[in-house]
Amino acid sequence: MSTAVDVGGLRVVRGGREVVRDVTFEVPRGSVTGLLGPSGCGKTTLLRAVVGVQVVASGRVTVLGHPAGSPVLRDRIGYSTQSPSVYADLTVAENLRYFASILRAPRGDVDRVLEEVGLKGNADQLVTTLSGGEKGRASLAVALLGKPEVIVLDEPTVGLDPVLREDLWLLFHRLADAGAALLVSSHVMDEAARCDRLLLMREGAILADDTPDALRARTGAQDLEQAFLALVRR
Amino acid sequence: MTVNTLATAKRILTQLRHDHRTVALMVLMPSLLLVLLRYVFDSGQAFNRAAPALLGVFPFTIMFIVTSITTLRERLTATLERLMTMPIGRVEVLLGYALAFGLVAVVQVAVAATVALTWLGLEIAGSVWLLLVIAVLDALLGMALGLFASAFARTEFQAVQFMPAIVMPQVLLCGLFVPRDRMATVLNWISDALPLSYAVDALTRVTTSAEVDGTLVRNLVVIAGCALVALLLGAATLRRRTP
Ligand SMILES: Nc1ncnc2c1ncn2[C@@H]1O[C@H](COP(=O)(O)OP(=O)(O)OP(=O)(O)O)[C@@H](O)[C@H]1O
Numbered sequence A: 001m002s003t004a005v006d007v008g009g010l011r012v013v014r015g016g017r018e019v020v021r022d023v024t025f026e027v028p029r030g031s032v033t034g035l036l037g038p039s040g041c042g043k044t045t046l047l048r049a050v051v052g053v054q055v056v057a058s059g060r061v062t063v064l065g066h067p068a069g070s071p072v073l074r075d076r077i078g079y080s081t082q083s084p085s086v087y088a089d090l091t092v093a094e095n096l097r098y099f100a101s102i103l104r105a106p107r108g109d110v111d112r113v114l115e116e117v118g119l120k121g122n123a124d125q126l127v128t129t130l131s132g133g134e135k136g137r138a139s140l141a142v143a144l145l146g147k148p149e150v151i152v153l154d155e156p157t158v159g160l161d162p163v164l165r166e167d168l169w170l171l172f173h174r175l176a177d178a179g180a181a182l183l184v185s186s187h188v189m190d191e192a193a194r195c196d197r198l199l200l201m202r203e204g205a206i207l208a209d210d211t212p213d214a215l216r217a218r219t220g221a222q223d224l225e226q227a228f229l230a231l232v233r234r
Numbered sequence B: 001m002t003v004n005t006l007a008t009a010k011r012i013l014t015q016l017r018h019d020h021r022t023v024a025l026m027v028l029m030p031s032l033l034l035v036l037l038r039y040v041f042d043s044g045q046a047f048n049r050a051a052p053a054l055l056g057v058f059p060f061t062i063m064f065i066v067t068s069i070t071t072l073r074e075r076l077t078a079t080l081e082r083l084m085t086m087p088i089g090r091v092e093v094l095l096g097y098a099l100a101f102g103l104v105a106v107v108q109v110a111v112a113a114t115v116a117l118t119w120l121g122l123e124i125a126g127s128v129w130l131l132l133v134i135a136v137l138d139a140l141l142g143m144a145l146g147l148f149a150s151a152f153a154r155t156e157f158q159a160v161q162f163m164p165a166i167v168m169p170q171v172l173l174c175g176l177f178v179p180r181d182r183m184a185t186v187l188n189w190i191s192d193a194l195p196l197s198y199a200v201d202a203l204t205r206v207t208t209s210a211e212v213d214g215t216l217v218r219n220l221v222v223i224a225g226c227a228l229v230a231l232l233l234g235a236a237t238l239r240r241r242t243p
């Protein structure tokens, strides 16, 4: 089975409005799928549905063959929320040790993920004193603990410089090469080119579900930003 | 006691350890208030009458505030959302809170009781241990109510407002200011329905008599039962899925 996440006919109503409208897509294993779209289009809501913390109106969300949110999935999914979800009054290492013990991750995992997100030197620093980008990476590190088969990241590269962004995208692809399915949201179009597959979203609906190359070919656009605009105006 | 509960309790205590001022306030505040009270009364007899009840009321109030704010903060930041995707039960999270704050309550009460019994000359007829047990139960009750109340606050500002709304009426009606049997009938009924009344009754009994009677045991059961119910209601208000 190569499909990790299977979503069909998903509808979500928030605050009385339908913010996810009849969405259908799949996320394959061993690849990075990008979820792109303008602010407020429903990316976070969709990701919350995939990790099973969003009340949904109707539709099917299946992860690794189980309904999203099933207890059996809880140590097989890594999730990083859009706003950093780490305890501000703990050090980075203390945060990681806590989440590692909940996930029953091996001890060495804390050092591994610190290394992966480039926070080795900040392990004993309180999260409150971290810079914005460092906080985001501390939060990302938690999602990498254990050996998650599905990794859901909500705007993991916001506020990072090009060098760090490059490092993180290389890391995402390493994780995918090792077999994980990554679903990564972003609203920066230049990151889209780094994804194996793209889901373009607008106003709660999926506009396109394709590879970056196919999207460019289909729209005849030079870059993905133009391709996206072409699809929106169609 | 599960691994998750222990890990959560340890995490909360570590958070507290990084916040020296809060720890100092929590451990010392009831004692300082008792000292203040002793000198306000300026009479050993009057102090002896009020102090045991306050040994329950002060930790009750402080634990209520501290827990409602801490839990609300956990609910408001995305950490709870992330925890809810992980292999940890909602009851395990709350028991972790209960364990951590329960330990703090034990220290808080032990310090306050030591100060009252030695320096301030509090005299009690019953067992000191029983006094400690009741006071710790009170603190746990405050903690459990705080956990529960935090579910109904949207902001920390609202959470602080719950203190006067939930704690103060109980303090006014618990028999501390006017004995409960001398209150108007309706007020007496209301006070019968409030858990803090049973705590203050129990504390007063331990002060005035060495006998452990049925009423005292009933009071203890009521306090512990209310704390447990509040904890379970608190767990019911933690949702894995939110709208
Ligand atoms: N708790 C909520 N109650 C009511 N409406 C909400 C709630 N959360 C989000 N919404 C609405 O749902 C829509 C989708 O929000 P969502 O957070 O999924 O957008 P997004 O694509 O992640 O945006 P961004 O890129 O800015 O993070 C928005 O219109 C938002 O106003």
Ligand SMILES: [Mg+2]
Residues within 6 Å of the ligand: A043, A044, A045, A082, A154
């Ligand atoms: Mg978002």
